[in-house]
Amino acid sequence: DSGVTQTPKHLITATGQRVTLRCSPRSGDLSVYWYQQSLDQGLQFLIQYYNGEERAKGNILERFSAQQFPDLHSELNLSSLELGDSALYFCASSEGGVGLAGVEQYFGPGTRLTVT
Amino acid sequence: KNEVEQSPQNLTAQEGEFITINCSYSVGISALHWLQQHPGGGIVSLFMLSSGKKKHGRLIATINIQEKHSSLHITASHPRDSAVYICAVNAGGTSYGKLTFGQGTILTVHP
Numbered sequence: 001d002s003g004v005t006q007t008p009k010h011l012i013t014a015t016g017q018r019v020t021l022r023c024s025p026r027s028g029d030l031s032v033y034w035y036q037q038s039l040d041q042g043l044q045f046l047i048q049y050y051n052g053e054e055r056a057k058g059n060i061l062e063r064f065s066a067q068q069f070p071d072l073h074s075e076l077n078l079s080s081l082e083l084g085d086s087a088l089y090f091c092a093s094s095e096g097g098v099g100l101a102g103v104e105q106y107f108g109p110g111t112r113l114t115v116t
Numbered sequence: 117k118n119e120v121e122q123s124p125q126n127l128t129a130q131e132g133e134f135i136t137i138n139c140s141y142s143v144g145i146s147a148l149h150w151l152q153q154h155p156g157g158g159i160v161s162l163f164m165l166s167s168g169k170k171k172h173g174r175l176i177a178t179i180n181i182q183e184k185h186s187s188l189h190i191t192a193s194h195p196r197d198s199a200v201y202i203c204a205v206n207a208g209g210t211s212y213g214k215l216t217f218g219q220g221t222i223l224t225v226h227p
Contacts, residue, residue, distance in 0.1 A: 002160070031213055033213065033214060033215070035215075042217060042218075042219050042220065043202065043204075043215075043217040043220075044217070045214045045215060045216065048213060048214050055213075056213075056214045058214060088157055090159060092159075094213050096213065102145075102146045102147020102148075102149070102164055102166055102206040102213075103147075103164075103206065103213040104149075104161055104164045105149075105161060105213065105215065106161065107151075107158070107159040107160070107161070109157070109158050110157050110158065110159075112157070
């Protein structure tokens with residue numbers, strides 16, 4: 001158990017809908033990262049938050065947004081869903097993540113999103 | 117060309133065999149990670165390396181910064197080692213902590 005929790009585990013929804021994925025980092029970790037894993041693209045970085053502020057952005061679509069709250073949990077909002085958004089969405093956390101050094105990341109169990 | 121390339125993509129072994137998975141990268145990095153993903157989907161961090169070699173049980177990871185290459189070795193492989201092994205890097209510069217991933221190596225160990 002990494003200490004990172006994600007809810008829900010599975011989500012099935014229809015095209016055009018909006019969903020929210022939730023992540024609670026390990027106790028004491030200030031950085032939260034969101035990653036998407038799809039069959040054709042593999043694992044891709046979406047976005048990073050550090051202590052409530054956006055720190056880095058990757059291949060995140062405009063239809064997707066995220067935030068980190070004062071209690072450090074994070075939510076990833078996916079709207080106007082398309083079939084191609086079906087994927088595993090992972091959250092990870094780390095103690096740091098704002099400098100130039102590598103940081104060990106702890107992954108949550110993931111949310112499997114199926115868009116029908 | 118991907119920034120992180122792994123080989124082989126698929127690997128089948130018999131229990132007890134010595135296994136090597138390779139990772140090459142084309143960018144400057146601050147650290148390289150080896151991750152394990154089991155069929156259930158969960159991802160576990162095995163190693164984080166910025167130089168040299170690390171060992172944990174039957175797993176050994178090495179990195180050659182000059183050659184931009186890392187290897188993950190599994191000694192005395194066991195069916196429970198069957199998983200996807202993923203190489204990932206923290207790129208240098210202002211990349212903060214985000215990871216760039218290889219495509220993964222699917223390892224199957226037969227009893």
